[in-house]
Amino acid sequence: MASKTPQGKLGVLIPGLGAVSTTFIAGVDAIINGQSAPIGSLTQMGTIRLGKRTENRSPKIKDFAQLANLEDLVFGAWDIFEDNGFQAACKARVLTPQDLEQARPALEKVKPMKAVFDQDFVKNLDGSHKKSAENKMVLAEMLMDDIKSFRETNKTTRNVMVWCASTEIYIEASDVHSTLEKFEAGLVNNDSQIAPSMIYAYAALKSGVPFFNGAPNLTVDIPAIIELADQTGLPIAGKDFKTGQTLIKTILAPGLKSRMLGVEGWFSTNILGNRDGEVLDDPSSFKTKEVSKKGALDFILQPDTYPELYKDLYHKVRINYYPPRGDAKEGWDNIDIFGWMGYKMQIKVDFLCRDSILAAPIVLDLVLFADLALRHEKKGIQEWLSFYFKSPMVAPELYPEHDIFIQLTKLKNTLRWMMGEELITHLGNEYYDG
Numbered sequence: 001m002a003s004k005t006p007q008g009k010l011g012v013l014i015p016g017l018g019a020v021s022t023t024f025i026a027g028v029d030a031i032i033n034g035q036s037a038p039i040g041s042l043t044q045m046g047t048i049r050l051g052k053r054t055e056n057r058s059p060k061i062k063d064f065a066q067l068a069n070l071e072d073l074v075f076g077a078w079d080i081f082e083d084n085g086f087q088a089a090c091k092a093r094v095l096t097p098q099d100l101e102q103a104r105p106a107l108e109k110v111k112p113m114k115a116v117f118d119q120d121f122v123k124n125l126d127g128s129h130k131k132s133a134e135n136k137m138v139l140a141e142m143l144m145d146d147i148k149s150f151r152e153t154n155k156t157t158r159n160v161m162v163w164c165a166s167t168e169i170y171i172e173a174s175d176v177h178s179t180l181e182k183f184e185a186g187l188v189n190n191d192s193q194i195a196p197s198m199i200y201a202y203a204a205l206k207s208g209v210p211f212f213n214g215a216p217n218l219t220v221d222i223p224a225i226i227e228l229a230d231q232t233g234l235p236i237a238g239k240d241f242k243t244g245q246t247l248i249k250t251i252l253a254p255g256l257k258s259r260m261l262g263v264e265g266w267f268s269t270n271i272l273g274n275r276d277g278e279v280l281d282d283p284s285s286f287k288t289k290e291v292s293k294k295g296a297l298d299f300i301l302q303p304d305t306y307p308e309l310y311k312d313l314y315h316k317v318r319i320n321y322y323p324p325r326g327d328a329k330e331g332w333d334n335i336d337i338f339g340w341m342g343y344k345m346q347i348k349v350d351f352l353c354r355d356s357i358l359a360a361p362i363v364l365d366l367v368l369f370a371d372l373a374l375r376h377e378k379k380g381i382q383e384w385l386s387f388y389f390k391s392p393m394v395a396p397e398l399y400p401e402h403d404i405f406i407q408l409t410k411l412k413n414t415l416r417w418m419m420g421e422e423l424i425t426h427l428g429n430e431y432y433d434g
C-alpha cells in the first residue's frame with residue numbers, strides 16, 4: 001500500500017526537452033527561489049471550499065490535497081538533440097535572457113537521454129541523439145533502463161512521466177493496439193503502427209510510472225495501454241494540453257450556451273513560429289492537432305440536444321507556421337452568433353498569447369496530480385483531470401466533458417472525495433449545472 005502523504009523526491013520524467021518543458025522547469029525554479037508567483041497553476045494558487053459556506057474553510061489545493069513540494073521535484077528528459085535544458089531553452093526563445101540566466105543552473109542540470117524517435121511519425125524534424133535497436137521492444141527496455149538509473153541516481157521515491165515531445169502524425173487505433181498481447185507482439189515485430197510515444201508510455205507503465213500525454217497523439221488512448229494501466233494499477237491521462245485558442249473556446253462556448261444563444265460559425269486561425277509550429281506545418285501532424293482541437297465545440301454545444309441553436313455550426317480550425325513570431329502566437333476567432341428572432345451578431349477575439357507560458361503551469365499541475373493519483377492508487381484514465389486537456393480521455397462508453405466550468409467542478413469534487421470531505425453540489429441555494 002503506497003503512502004498517501006508525499007515523502008522524498010518526486011521524479012519528473014519528460015520526453016521532449018523543448019519550449020514547454022524548459023519553460024516549466026525554469027518557472028518551478030523561479031517559484032522556489034521566490035522570483036515569481038506560480039501564476040496559472042491551480043494546484044499552487046487555487047483554493048478549495050470545504051463544508052458549508054458559513055464554515056469559511058477554503059485551504060489552498062496544494063495544502064488540502066497534500067501535494068508534493070516543488071523543492072522535491074527532480075527532472076529528467078529525453079530528446080533527439082543533445083542540448084541541455086539551458087541550451088534548449090535559449091533556442092526556444094520563450095523566456096528573456098535575464099530569466100534564462102536566473103534559471104541557468106536548474107536548466108543546465110537537465111541533460112537529455114537519447115530519445116526513441118522515428119521520423120515517419122514526425123516528418124519535419126530529425127536529430128542524432130537517438131537510440132537504435134533491432135526492434136521496438138528492445139527500445140522500450142532501453143527506456144526502462146533509463147528510468148531505473150534515473151530513479152537510482154536521484155533517489156526518487158515516486159516518478160511520473162509527462163509527454164512534452166513533438167506532435168506525431170495522425171493515426172487511428174488498429175488491431176495491434178487492441179490488446180496488450182497484440183501490442184507486445186507488435187513491439188517485437190516492429191509494427192509500423194506503434195508510435196515512439198507509445199513505446200515511452202509502455203516503458204513508463206512497466207516501470208511503475210504514470211504516463212500523462214500533453215500532445216494530441218493517440219499514445220495512451222488505445223485499449224492495449226489502458227489494459228496495461230489497469231494491470232499495473234497506474235494512472236494515465238491525456239490528451240493535448242488545453243492552452244491558447246481552445247482554452248478560450250471552452251471558456252466562451254459554455255457561456256453562450258448557458259444563455260441559449262445560437263452559434264452559426266466559428267472560424268479559428270492562428271500563426272506561430274516555434275518548433276511546434278514547424279512540426280505542425282506537416283499535414284499529417286496538423287491532422288492530429290486538428291482532430292484534437294475540433295472536438296470541444298460539439299461536446300459543449302450539444303447540437304443534437306439544441307438543434308435550433310447549433311445544428312448548422314460551421315467550425316474551422318487553421319494553424320499557420322510563421323517563423324517571425326516564435327513562441328508568441330496570435331490566434332484569431334471569428335464567431336458568428338445569433339439571438340432573439342434570429343438576429344445575427346459577431347464576436348472577434350484576437351488573442352496574443354504565449355503558448356509555453358500557458359502550458360507550463362499545466363505541466364506542473366499534472367505532475368503533482370499524477371503523483372497524487374499514484375499515491376491514492378487511482379488507476380486507469382484520470383477523467384477528473386479533463387480540465388487540463390483539449391481532448392480529454394474517457395472510458396469508451398462515456399463522452400468527454402469539455403466545458404471548463406464543469407471540468408473544474410469535477411476536479412474539485414474528486415479532490416474532496418479523495419480526501420474524505422463532503423462533495424459540494426451547490427444544491428439548495430446556488431445554481432449548479434454539473
Ligand SMILES: NC(=O)c1ccc[n+]([C@@H]2O[C@H](COP(=O)([O-])OP(=O)(O)OC[C@H]3O[C@@H](n4cnc5c(N)ncnc54)[C@H](O)[C@@H]3O)[C@@H](O)[C@H]2O)c1
Pocket residue numbers: 015016017018019020021078079080081092115116117118122125127163164165166167168196197214215216240241242243244274275276354355356358359
Ligand atoms: N505549447 C502549448 O501551448 C502546447 C499546448 C498543447 C500541446 N502542446 C504540445 O506539447 C508538445 C511540446 O510543445 P513545444 O512547444 O515544447 O514543442 P518543441 O518543439 O519546442 O519541443 C518538443 C521537443 O520534443 C523533441 N522530440 C520530438 N520527438 C521526440 C521523441 N520521440 N523523444 C524525445 N524527444 C522528442 C523535439 O526535439 C523538441 O525538442 C507538442 O507536441 C505540442 O503540440 C503544446
